[in-house]
Amino acid sequence: MNLDVVIIGGGLVGVASAHFLARGGARVCLIEKGDLNRGASGQNAGSLHFQMEHRLVEHGEAMTALAASMLPLSLDAIDRWGGITSELGEDDLDVVMHGGLMLAETPEQVAKLERKRAHEEKWGLPTRMLDQAEVREMAPYLTDTVLAASFCPVEGHGNPRLITSALARSALAQGVEIRSGTGVTAMRRRDGRWEVDVTGPDGEGDRIEADMVLNAGGAWAGRIATLAGLHIPVLPVALTMNATTPARPLIGHLIQHVGKRISMKQLREGNVLIGGGWSARMHRKGDQFDLSRRPASDLDSIQGNVTIALDLVPELEQMHLMRSWTGTVGVTSDSLPILGEVPQAPGYYVATGGSGFTLGLTYGALMAEHMLTRKTELDIDLFSPARFNHVNMFMGPK
Ligand SMILES: Cc1cc2nc3c(=O)[nH]c(=O)nc-3n(C[C@H](O)[C@H](O)[C@H](O)COP(=O)(O)OP(=O)(O)OC[C@H]3O[C@@H](n4cnc5c(N)ncnc54)[C@H](O)[C@@H]3O)c2cc1C
Numbered sequence: 001m002n003l004d005v006v007i008i009g010g011g012l013v014g015v016a017s018a019h020f021l022a023r024g025g026a027r028v029c030l031i032e033k034g035d036l037n038r039g040a041s042g043q044n045a046g047s048l049h050f051q052m053e054h055r056l057v058e059h060g061e062a063m064t065a066l067a068a069s070m071l072p073l074s075l076d077a078i079d080r081w082g083g084i085t086s087e088l089g090e091d092d093l094d095v096v097m098h099g100g101l102m103l104a105e106t107p108e109q110v111a112k113l114e115r116k117r118a119h120e121e122k123w124g125l126p127t128r129m130l131d132q133a134e135v136r137e138m139a140p141y142l143t144d145t146v147l148a149a150s151f152c153p154v155e156g157h158g159n160p161r162l163i164t165s166a167l168a169r170s171a172l173a174q175g176v177e178i179r180s181g182t183g184v185t186a187m188r189r190r191d192g193r194w195e196v197d198v199t200g201p202d203g204e205g206d207r208i209e210a211d212m213v214l215n216a217g218g219a220w221a222g223r224i225a226t227l228a229g230l231h232i233p234v235l236p237v238a239l240t241m242n243a244t245t246p247a248r249p250l251i252g253h254l255i256q257h258v259g260k261r262i263s264m265k266q267l268r269e270g271n272v273l274i275g276g277g278w279s280a281r282m283h284r285k286g287d288q289f290d291l292s293r294r295p296a297s298d299l300d301s302i303q304g305n306v307t308i309a310l311d312l313v314p315e316l317e318q319m320h321l322m323r324s325w326t327g328t329v330g331v332t333s334d335s336l337p338i339l340g341e342v343p344q345a346p347g348y349y350v351a352t353g354g355s356g357f358t359l360g361l362t363y364g365a366l367m368a369e370h371m372l373t374r375k376t377e378l379d380i381d382l383f384s385p386a387r388f389n390h391v392n393m394f395m396g397p398k
Helices: 012-023 060-068 071-088 107-123 132-138 160-173 218-226 299-312 314-318 360-373 385-391
Strands: 003-008 028-031 100-104 128-131 148-152 177-179 183-190 193-199 205-215 234-244 254-257 263-266 272-275 321-332 338-341 348-352
Touching: 003 012, 003 193, 012 028, 012 160, 012 348, 012 360, 028 205, 060 107, 071 107, 071 160, 071 360, 100 107, 100 132, 107 128, 107 148, 128 132, 132 148, 160 177, 205 218, 205 360, 218 234, 218 321, 218 348, 234 299, 254 299, 272 299, 299 314, 299 321, 338 360, 338 385, 348 360
Parallel strands: 003 028, 003 205, 028 177, 100 254, 205 348
Antiparallel strands: 100 148, 128 148, 183 193, 193 205, 234 272, 234 321, 254 263, 263 272, 338 348
8 A cells, every 4th residue: 555654553543543633534544552542642641631730830939830821722622622422423432521629728829720721721721719708618528628619610531541542443444454463673765765674573574764754652752763764752641540449439530639649530430540650660671671661660650649639638638549450651851742743854743742641632633734744723833843953963764
């Protein structure tokens, strides 16, 4: 097949890109080293968090203002998640958008929440402040140390186990070739096209050619870029998640905190998922982190994470911790996503970083639009890999 695009990585970002590219008429092959959705996309907390997270507002006003420039991506994501069930013609993708609360427990945190909300208001994100009495009325399950909260009525959660496979079904139906168990081992640009060398499930080698390559490798994106002689500064970061045993319906919102690392939600099965950016331990191999192994759990992280959850929702004490697991996310050096074509490597595109579950559909749609039309309605210049031109002056072997 005369391919337009080879996508590397079968997580949410790669598969969503395949779906939208195919919908735009592109001939696409997606290659995934392991199985689809076995990376961060299948291990995450599933939070659809559109408010600016704790990690984005804890480094002062200038960094908060920069992070606020991602809010147009969140606005796009709100529409995409709201419409994805009907877009894919699926009965039930378990997408819940009942609202989310970001909590504050000290006067300083309330002030930070107000500053955060001012940025959100400027960019048009629907949020409003609730005082202590309003929080109690809306979320009586929360501890009474909560002084205020910002409420976003469209926050919620999606089911990481369902969305990627639904998008993959749609991509396949539109003619996308998906090759699982197939890892990219080398790539080069020759005569205006990209040659991508891969190794398949039985160790057999193959070469795929296409006009464009999309690196959707998540935590592996930096390593995949190296295969093309490029620097893409994505750092693999290991995170922990926790789930309780099922309980009666209690927590009706996505819960976050402006001053603490916590995300919490109750699934329809009754389990409460507790996360929010607590670390796990990556294995090492020589002087590299070993990304082929699932990170090890860290008991201090689990305890720290669960302690905050218990402080905020005292009734959690009635539940048992059922399972903890880890996953590896790709974090960019400046916390902004990397979306677009690498100027030194025409036809080589990257989509990674940021809150890739919440924004995964948006990344996929934007990349398809960008790759097919060379422009996007939403301005993504700020997220271009061109901001790393200063480290990509010399491209590696052609
Ligand atoms: C524990 C945890 C909780 C999180 N919680 C949230 C949350 O609540 N909300 C939110 O918005 N985000 C969350 N995230 C982040 C989110 O999960 C990721 O940003 C998102 O899933 C990234 O998707 P992706 O497709 O880019 O990467 P991935 O899903 O990691 O997919 C990358 C794929 O590339 C493949 N690959 C690697 N090397 C090669 C190669 N050489 N050849 C071919 N394929 C290759 C990998 O096998 C992998 O399947 C969380 C992440 C973690 C780990």
